[in-house]
Amino acid sequence: MPNNEIAKMKRVYLDHAATTPLDVRVKNAMEPFWREDFGNAGGLYEEGRLAKNFLSQFRETIAKLIGARADEIIFTSGGTESDNLAIFGVAAAIAPRSSTLGVESPKTPSVFPRGAHIITTKFEHHAVLEPCQQLVKEGFDVTFLDVGEYGLINSEDVRKALRPETILVSIMYANNEIGTIQPIAEIGKIIKEFRELKRKSYPLFHTDACQAAGYLDLTVNNLGVDLMTINGSKIYGPKGIGFLYKRAGVKIKPQIIGGGQEMRMRSGTEPMALIAGLAMALEIVQAEKESESNRLAPLRDYFIEQLMNKIPKVVLNGHPAKRLPNNVNISILDIEGEALVLYLDAKGISFSTGSACTSESLEPSHVILALGKPYEFAHASMRFTMGRGTVKENLDYVLGELPNAVEWLRKVSPLNLELGAKTMSHPEAFAGENLRVKARSKSYK
């Protein structure tokens, strides 16, 4: 359903995978908790009891939506914290560390004293990749699975990577850049079989479902996950709130300690307004996921088809069908992403790019590189993610402006690459006489 507030804006916002505007129904649900019902759920008096009741109610709402029990929901500050809690929490629970910084405590024996193993993928969100890389530094063995040319994990690759000492598998539900949907339920089954065969409770299975929450089924038993990350900011909810689903019995070590809130798994006074908003937001997107998917998927396909028709030398990144209904990611050869973003920004269009120029690290998108595409494709990758406010007219406006912008930037550019050329790809191949630029991306080659 189109949101009037978005429709009123003149700009065409196509970056819903980055964040979404607050749904007005969510805003209303949050309203009482700023001033009227401001109590701390830890208080014994009236205000505290009231907050505690609301808290249980929201926890119950969320639990039901994902087919879980209320005590399996741990509220956090968002997706990044939930991912960190899942990965560091599991790692610390089996190979105890004396602090979150990861100094191993010599006093506590571990079930996996050395060589604990984790499986993840090359194109995870940095909130998963960085903790995994940190664990590598601390002596964990981590397998980063290839994602194939379409950005889809082969569940058989997961089966092959499993070892007796594997403690955790973390694979995102839908990729944040290219929207590809991973076979989570299939992988869940494989992990379950492996555990039954080995008569062990490990490995645990975590999925980051932040991008999927608005469009896909989140029932944890269907997916076979033990841990699941979801946040508010991608589902028309408030920013700064999320949760980690943790199956009952799964052991993790809390990463934020103090007052012992959230069943001791995450201390800190519960932000009632944000939690109210998150519950309402998840309820709405889950209720509307089919109708919204049915509305957006044809728009996505129309947009992709038109882009391909109107602009020469464009490739689609990711799988044409097995992707979120709101995600379009293309590489437009011969131009650099940041320049196109700025050019269209001036025309009132917002979208994002995987170009190195916009990243803090000066590295181009690790997701596009993980697909096996050359650096040139990563610098030229553009992500358009639609949302509730997006209608066909918006896309037609973009389709009117984008080809001109590309044509102009191609005139400015000295490049004329060929789609299938094999000569591209290494940043070491710097043509400058005296200027040597080394490979900027070392981690994901």
Add this chain to the structure above:
Amino acid sequence: MKDIDVINQYTGEKWYYSNIVKEHFFNPRNLLWERPENENEYDAHGMVGSPACGDMMEMWLKVDKATERVKDLKWKTFGCASAIAATSMFSVMVTENGGLPIDGALKVRPQDVMLRLGGLPNRKIHCSVLADKAFQKTANDYFRRCGKFDKIIVEGARVVDARLNITDKDIEEAVLEGAQNLEDVQKKLKVGIGSPEIITEVEQLIRFYKDKYYG
């Protein structure tokens, strides 16, 4: 319209595109529209960068033979808005007021271009350096074509840390990427770790390049 678009609240780094940068990005000067059919239409040609790095610049130069002044400088750039604006501004600076003598044009420093652009974010200084390098390469082509081989500028890299084979160019690049001091440079290059005798020289180079590009 305000000049600064975004300031990083932690580092204080300004992420802005001045109105001049925007103007040159949207209306670049001296852009080469069509590649010359005849190779000799221009007196020199040069190119630096690679598409894999995300930056590439190509320049075409015409020289007034009598005065050795820049008569025309055309270019094409693959890169971000700053790279496009920097090349555009560079081309204006060497061709305006009857054109600079080649020797003078070679003295236009990246920070002079940045100053004229109203500034660039630190992380974008690379972009203006590329314009400078592209011109140097084009000028070398000119000197080569007219037989003035003594004028060709060859910037050979000199090894500073023999153990790690790190050159002064590596340090220059680290400074361009934002390294401010020895610690920053060592984070990137590990230079001098295990060879304390070269630290003083490394520090001198850092000061030199900081002064060159940011001074």
